[in-house]
Amino acid sequence: MLMKSIAAGLAGTALLATVAFAQNPTATTDKTPVATTTTTSASGEWRASKMAGVKVYNEANENIGSINDLLMDKSGTVKIAVIGVGGFLGMGEHLVAVPYEKLKFVNEAVAYTGTGANPNAKPAATTTTTGAATGADKTTTTTTSSSSKWYPDHAVFNATKDQLKNMPEFKYSE
Numbered sequence: 001m002l003m004k005s006i007a008a009g010l011a012g013t014a015l016l017a018t019v020a021f022a023q024n025p026t027a028t029t030d031k032t033p034v035a036t037t038t039t040t041s042a043s044g045e046w047r048a049s050k051m052a053g054v055k056v057y058n059e060a061n062e063n064i065g066s067i068n069d070l071l072m073d074k075s076g077t078v079k080i081a082v083i084g085v086g087g088f089l090g091m092g093e094h095l096v097a098v099p100y101e102k103l104k105f106v107n108e109a110v111a112y113t114g115t116g117a118n119p120n121a122k123p124a125a126t127t128t129t130t131g132a133a134t135g136a137d138k139t140t141t142t143t144t145s146s147s148s149k150w151y152p153d154h155a156v157f158n159a160t161k162d163q164l165k166n167m168p169e170f171k172y173s174e
């Protein structure tokens with residue numbers, strides 16, 4: 001009984017395959033060219049999805065927070081940047097809303113020249129050491145342009161971390 005079912009299934013499959021192979025594609029006599037797809041390049045533009053998490057520094061190159069969200073009006077123009085200040089791993093973070101036009105975006109990494117460790121400095125693209133390798137040498141950090149990224153390296157806002165913490169807290173209304 002099982003062998004008859006298998007044989008019937010195989011025969012049916014063979015018949016269906018034969019019918020499919022027998023069909024020829026129809027030739028078209030239309031001489032219009034085939035539509036080609038074009039791609040649009042957005043060189044120099046930033047992806048909104050990559051803007052969340054961009055660090056915000058003040059004029060003294062001190063890290064004062066990071067962008068949590070961008071709010072736009074109904075026409076699609078970004079009006080407000082929500083910046084997270086303070087906190088640790090998202091806990092105790094104070095959200096503030098600042099006018100988007102008050103942010104200045106920079107493509108180059110924060111540069112630092114001096115001795116000792118700078119906790120606000122970004123990882124360096126290249127580092128050169130001057131002087132003898134005695135452990136007390138001065139290091140100069142240079143950076144390369146990041147124009148090929150789809151987001152800026154950081155933003156600059158003219159305020160201190162304490163000034164941002166003293167601003168009214170931003171809350172999403174439901």
